[in-house]
Amino acid sequence: MADHNDLLQRRGDADDVHCRHCSLRSLCLPQALDDRDLERFNAIVRRPGHFKKGSLLAREGAPLHSLFVVRSGSLKQVSHTGGREQLTRFFLPGELVGLDGLDTLRHPGSVRALEAATICDIPYTSLDTLAEQLPALRTQLFRSMSRTLREDRLLMGHFTHQSADQRLATLLCELSERFHRRGYSAHRFRFSKSRAEIGSYLGIAMETVSRVLGQFQQQGLITIRGREVWILDLPALESLARGDRLTVLIPTPSRLAPPARTSPDAQIATLSLANH
Amino acid sequence: MADHNDLLQRRGDADDVHCRHCSLRSLCLPQALDDRDLERFNAIVRRPGHFKKGSLLAREGAPLHSLFVVRSGSLKQVSHTGGREQLTRFFLPGELVGLDGLDTLRHPGSVRALEAATICDIPYTSLDTLAEQLPALRTQLFRSMSRTLREDRLLMGHFTHQSADQRLATLLCELSERFHRRGYSAHRFRFSKSRAEIGSYLGIAMETVSRVLGQFQQQGLITIRGREVWILDLPALESLARGDRLTVLIPTPSRLAPPARTSPDAQIATLSLANH
């Protein structure tokens, strides 16, 4: 439980990382800045100590003073909307937190660390000022928002149309790709979230998450041990997410099978004869 | 069916509407501009003739040259994603089309008129240049995107968690509010969309849309005649959207009822003993 010494220690570490040397630079806001501008950008970034699992980075409805960028670990955003609580977003390293509160300057949801995490804190007023002077930064901000807008809409759009197994396949592919883009393995990663959190995000029951993950494992699409995940057959998962009717053979690792059964005695399982 | 004369006629009309006198000004991009800046903004806006129902304003994947603002009528955005087609957005007067393509400069979905419609066309490069010079415009652009981002996430988030009747209640409340904010009646409006389009947007089958709307009517929440809708009991719809367990009496207009039944012989119907 991160005592004071611990905090100071980490703060020291954090201060070492100039934007110039940050491994996430190519994904982050200053990606298009030249050296001189990068220096100015780096000057406004604050790097608070590390956050423990579960700690609150922003409270729903509280004034928004800064944008955050995840530097390590991962965060979740939770909104209480219409009576029920729901998990509206996961944030991985390099992703921007707070874009959805720039107009009201309030946090539309609480932000918590899913695991030990470090962030960069970019005060909004400084960013605003700097964006006025640096066209490249402004453009990047627009791009980030536009991209988020499109990806969100697409992803959520998927979810509203998909069955439980399709949603999970979609999430797995998404995570795989997001991790990959950040330099991590696309085929092995750790769920930093509980089954319940996954369910809340996808709009399905925790029990169903558990069952479907088990099913995927049986079908040789993934291996899952606790929160550790190995993606064994990404194409099949993508195909599943896409809603293709997918026929797999058990117990051999799954693959896209021809429309007709190859052997009369093969054990056949049909996945996602989904509703739509 | 809009012959050439008609087009010219409407084009003439359209050209008359300087941003200064536009009834949507307070909702639109230039809402924070002073007179001098408004003049400059107005100068970059193009106002093409009116579009007939069903006409294509932008093709999915095509280069994005302009943002659109709906001036009258309504539009839909359709994306072909993962094999299946889905309706990703409805646009009402005053709403901005194209924010989700600003980074790739391509349209992420096809845009079509749901009914006869007029728009303003704001060339992206001109807007970009102008935004560089007018801080108020820049701020407004950020605000619009941020707001859209938040509202989208919330709305879609709702949908992924809601049952069919809750989704429809949510949509009705949404439309009611959006119309109201634009100066139209909050209690009576026209669906410019088919049942199938509603279903595609909400992620439910056309038949279910039809059934639930009928059910709402029976329960006295709405009156619906073809595509004309009267909202009779907005609070009840909101409550339903929120997921409250709602008990209504038939055939009297519905209201929030006390937890216990008021009369043993009253006909009881229970709405949305929804899954979550």
Place this chain on the structure above:
DNA sequence: TAGCAACCTTGATGGCGATCAATATTCGGC
């Protein structure tokens, strides 16, 4: 190492809503 709490898995049941199918209704064109 023991014990407890949080988390996860697995089973049984019932309701919601997709799908298929068959009309009914509305709308646009002549």
Place this chain on the structure above:
DNA sequence: GCCGAATATTGATCGCCATCAAGGTTGCTA
């Protein structure tokens, strides 16, 4: 106003998945 096509309603069936319930596992604290 009449006809054909698109759209909407209504009915019947069945599978997915939420919910309730009961263990099982993991991980943290003492």
